[in-house]
Amino acid sequence: xxxxxxxWERLQIIHAKGRPTIRDYIPLIFTDFYEMHGDRLCGDxxxxxxxxxxxxxxxxxxxxxxxxxxxxxNKACNFAMPHPEGYRKALRLAKQAExxxxxxxxxxxxxxxxxxxxAEERGQGEAIAKNIAEFMTLRTPVISIVLGxxxxxxxxxxxxxDELAMLENAxxxxxxxxxxxxxxxxxxxxxxEASGVMRITAEDxxxxxxxxxxxxxPLGGAHNDLDKISENIxxxxxxxxxxxxxxxxxxxxxxxxTKFRKIGAFTE
Amino acid sequence: xxxxxxxxxxxxxxxxxxxxxxxxxxCPRCQETxxxxxxxxxxxxxxxxxxxxxxxxxxxxxITADRDSFHEFDRDMKSLNPLDxxxxxxxxxxxxxxxxxxxxxxxxxxxxxxxxxxxxxMDSRYMMGSMGSVVGEKVTRAFEYATENGLPxxxxxxxxxxxxxxxxxxxxxxxxxxxxVKLHSDAGGLYISVMTDPxxxxxxxxxxxxxxxxxxxPKVLIGFAGRRVIEGTIKQRLPEDFQLAEFMHEKGxxxxxxxxxxxxxxxxxxxxxxxxxxxxxx
Numbered sequence: 016x017x018x019x020x021x022x023w024e025r026l027q028i029i030h031a032k033g034r035p036t037i038r039d040y041i042p043l044i045f046t047d048f049y050e051m052h053g054d055r056l057c058g059d060x061x062x063x064x065x066x067x068x069x070x071x072x073x074x075x076x077x078x079x080x081x082x083x084x085x086x087x088x089n090k091a092c093n094f095a096m097p098h099p100e101g102y103r104k105a106l107r108l109a110k111q112a113e114x115x116x117x118x119x120x121x122x123x124x125x126x127x128x129x130x131x132x133x134a135e136e137r138g139q140g141e142a143i144a145k146n147i148a149e150f151m152t153l154r155t156p157v158i159s160i161v162l163g164x165x166x167x168x169x170x171x172x173x174x175x176x177d178e179l180a181m182l183e184n185a186x187x188x189x190x191x192x193x194x195x196x197x198x199x200x201x202x203x204x205x206x207x208e209a210s211g212v213m214r215i216t217a218e219d220x221x222x223x224x225x226x227x228x229x230x231x232x233p234l235g236g237a238h239n240d241l242d243k244i245s246e247n248i249x250x251x252x253x254x255x256x257x258x259x260x261x262x263x264x265x266x267x268x269x270x271x272x273t274k275f276r277k278i279g280a281f282t283e
Numbered sequence: 284x285x286x287x288x289x290x291x292x293x294x295x296x297x298x299x300x301x302x303x304x305x306x307x308x309x310c311p312r313c314q315e316t317x318x319x320x321x322x323x324x325x326x327x328x329x330x331x332x333x334x335x336x337x338x339x340x341x342x343x344x345x346i347t348a349d350r351d352s353f354h355e356f357d358r359d360m361k362s363l364n365p366l367d368x369x370x371x372x373x374x375x376x377x378x379x380x381x382x383x384x385x386x387x388x389x390x391x392x393x394x395x396x397x398x399x400x401x402x403x404x405m406d407s408r409y410m411m412g413s414m415g416s417v418v419g420e421k422v423t424r425a426f427e428y429a430t431e432n433g434l435p436x437x438x439x440x441x442x443x444x445x446x447x448x449x450x451x452x453x454x455x456x457x458x459x460x461x462x463x464v465k466l467h468s469d470a471g472g473l474y475i476s477v478m479t480d481p482x483x484x485x486x487x488x489x490x491x492x493x494x495x496x497x498x499x500x501p502k503v504l505i506g507f508a509g510r511r512v513i514e515g516t517i518k519q520r521l522p523e524d525f526q527l528a529e530f531m532h533e534k535g536x537x538x539x540x541x542x543x544x545x546x547x548x549x550x551x552x553x554x555x556x557x558x559x560x561x562x563x564x565x
Contacts, residue, residue, distance in 0.1 A: 128488075130508035130516050135526060138536045140487030140507035144461055148493050151462040152469060167445075167454060168488040168507075175458050189445050189454040189485075199447055213450050214366055223365070225451055272462050276423065278455040279416035280363035 022210040025184040026192070028236040029163040035237050035244065037064065037079040037122050037162065043245035044252070045070055045077065051108060053100075057137060060101030061092045062129070063173075065108040067117070071253045073260075076112035078105045078173060079122035082163070095164075096129035099142035102172045106146050113155045118256050121159040121173040126191065128169030143172045150175035151275075152268060156259035158252065160230070161185040177259050177271050180228040180251055181217035182244070184236055187225065188215040224278050228255075310334050312502075328543055335500045335543055337480055339382070340389045340406035343439050347547055348393035348402060355391040356424060362386055362417045368448040374410070384409050386417035387442070390425040395437070396551035397561030401429040404439040407481070414486055415446030419456025422490055426463035426474075435473035435559055437550060440491040444484015457489035464490050473557045475550065478505050478528065478537065492536070496553060499528035499537045500546075506531075 020028075028034070041048050045068035053059040065078040080097065083089030105121075112119045128139055150157060159176040165187030174187075181187065188195075192209035196202055200209075220226035230247050233240035259267060308322040309315075313332035322329060326346050327336035338346070344353050361379075364371045379385055387409040393402045403425050405412045414422075422438070429436045445453040464474060476494030480503035487507050491497075499505060506526035514521055524530050531537045541549045 128507065130512045132513065132517060132521070132525070135506055135508065135513070136534050138492075138534065141492040141536055143488040143507070144457075144490070144492040147458050147461040147489060148465040148468075151458070151465050168457060168485060171454055171457055175462075187451055189447060189450050195447060212366060212368065215451065220451070223451060225455060272466070275455060275458040275462055278452060278459065279420050280365040280449070280452060281360050281416045281420055282363060283357060283360040 020184070022186065022192075022213070022216050023207045025216060026186060026210055028184045029186065031236070031238065033238040034082075034163055035241050036082045036084055037124065038081065038084070039241055040122070040162075040245055040248065041068070041077070043242065044249045045075070048077070051111075052104075054103035054107055056103055057100040060098050060104060062095050062097040062125070063101035063105055065104060070120070070249075070256060073256065074115075074117050075256065076108055076117045076119045077122070078108055078119060080125040080169075080173065082124050093129060095125045096127060097125065097169060097172075098129050098131075098134050099137040099139050102128075102142040102146050105173060106149055109150065109153055109157075113153050116155060118156040118158070118260055119153070120252060120256070121157065121176065122162050123159055123165050123170045123173050123187075124162040125166050125169045126164055127166035128172070143168045146172040147175050151272060154264050154268070156256065156262075156267060157271075158255055158259065160248065160251075161187050161226075166191065175271070175275070177267055177274075178228065178255060179220070179226040180230050180255075181220050181226045182230050182237060182248075183217055183232040185217060186215040187220050188213055224274070326543055333501060333542070335480065335502065337407055337441065339408060340404035340439075341383055343404040343479075344389065344391075344393065344402060346543075347404075347437070347439075347550070348395060349397065352394035353391050353402070354393070355389060356428070357390065357421050358385070360385060360417050360421060362415050362446075362449070364448075365416070365452045366448065366450045368450075371448040374448075378409050382406070382408050386415070386421070387412045388418045388421050390421045392428075392434070395547060395554060398551060398554040398559040399434055400554065400559070401425050401434050401436045402438075403436070405441040405479075405486075407441045407443070410446060411443030412441045412481075412486075413443050413446035413453070414456050414460075414489075415449040415453045416456065418442075418446070419453070419459050422456075422460040423463040426460070426467045426472075429472055430463075430467045430470050433472070435475065435554060435557065436467065437475045437477065438490065438494070439477045439479055440482045440486050441479045442482060442484065442486035442491075444486060454485065457485050460490040461493060464493055468493075468495070473554075473559070475553060477541075477546070477550075479503055481505075483507065483509065497536070497538050498541050498546075498549070499531065499539075501528060501540050501542060503528045505537070
């Protein structure tokens with residue numbers, strides 16, 4: 016692991032063309048993947064995919080934000096920026112997993128929830144809020160992994176979990192460094208400086224109690240050795256999933272609530 | 284607000300100045316002017332066009348709760364600076380001095396026409412009502428208290444969203460607060476969310492949007508993304524009524540739009556319909 020990389024250098028790695036996406040990982044980590052479609056209310060959002068698969072023979076539910084590997088794929092998946100129906104599909108599949116006692120694995124990789132007219136009309140805020148609330152009490156284990164970008168509420172909608180892992184170069188933030196610089200300093204060009212101030216790296220997430228684990232990437236980044244990074248993710252999951260499945264669900268839910276409950280910095 | 288009113292009254296009765304003109308309020312919506320005293324008497328509603336101006340958190344509680352019934356929680360809670368963000372501490376010190384607040388929300392117990400509630404009101408004067416550690420913790424504690432004591436919650440939201448200066452810590456407050464709302468709901472608790480101007484960003488995408496009943500004041504801004512952000516994305520101007528309470532009502536995300544003068548009475552009826560009748564004490 017190369018721990019000397021700055022937040023800015025890591026952002027260059029996760030934004031570079033060739034960064035693996037969930038579509039690269041699924042065949043290398045899971046078997047028997049069956050994709051499910053639609054939220055049963057409005058449509059099928061291509062920015063989030065979900066379905067059932069096996070992880071080391073155990074049935075699991077996968078929910079993932081999808082980045083495209085080229086411009087056409089990115090157009091199709093809206094650059095991984097979900098609409099409300101994406102989050103509602105995710106919740107439908109999570110509830111299905113709860114019913115059939117399958118653990119849920121969420122892969123986060125989004126610049127953020129989509130900001131547009133249709134998204135507002137269909138209740139982007141409500142969709143995210145509902146996912147957050149419902150995942151908090153979902154009676155099956157949930158593990159989330161940030162693959163690249165963990166952008167704000169759009170990431171958190173798949174991020175209420177028993178344990179959060181970050182790929183080594185992944186980031187998780189309340190808003191993009193560019194947006195942050197633009198809002199707080201009225202100067203979007205100071206994004207590099209913002210990335211240094213914001214505390215967005217995997218190590219920051221562990222220090223702040225947001226993440227529990229860091230999954231090591233091959234030297235230079237995940238794109239340099241897809242087999243190796245997939246193996247690392249699989250190894251992490253195949254250790255964590257059985258561990259969480261063994262726990263009494265009420266204990267697990269209490270721990271899940273406490274994980275988020277204790278995050279905050281205040282005096283009284 | 285009362286000071287302004289008394290100034291007007293004093294000047295009237297002292298009456299020495301023939302040229303005296305009462306202070307006027309110019310409505311930002313209809314551009315009409317009315318006596319400031321009239322606007323204040325209506326709790327900051329324009330007498331001409333029904334524009335609902337913003338209230339401070341204490342004013343909101345004063346016009347909602349029964350007299351002297353409010354008992355505040357966590358009054359002294361103050362935010363730390365988890366990112367060591369430059370100037371954040373100084374900015375907060377200034378706001379603490381210029382307002383009657385330590386952060387963007389006050390919470391506590393109160394009675395509404397005799398019905399006991401846990402109540403919270405956000406205040407847009409304090410860093411645009413943004414949610415950081417203190418807002419997150421106070422909202423969470425309010426819901427936890429309500430769950431333990433079988434009380435309903437009435438929450439008045441007014442927020443620009445997450446508190447950027449607290450970075451990822453502010454984002455996590457969305458999970459914390461929504462989790463507490465969910466446990467309150469699972470325990471059978473009633474939660475009435477009242478959206479006031481503005482309710483946006485991370486507050487819309489967390490506790491504001493998951494009330495059992497969602498009320499909004501007329502014409503207030505309700506949304507997830509900011510208007511300018513969306514206009515930047517779609518490269519065109521949005522219609523005037525986009526993201527107003529009436530728009531969200533039309534789209535099915537707000538149960539009812541209630542004018543300020545009727546709010547206390549509507550809340551009281553809803554509380555009583557859920558069995559929260561008059562009690563001697565909370």
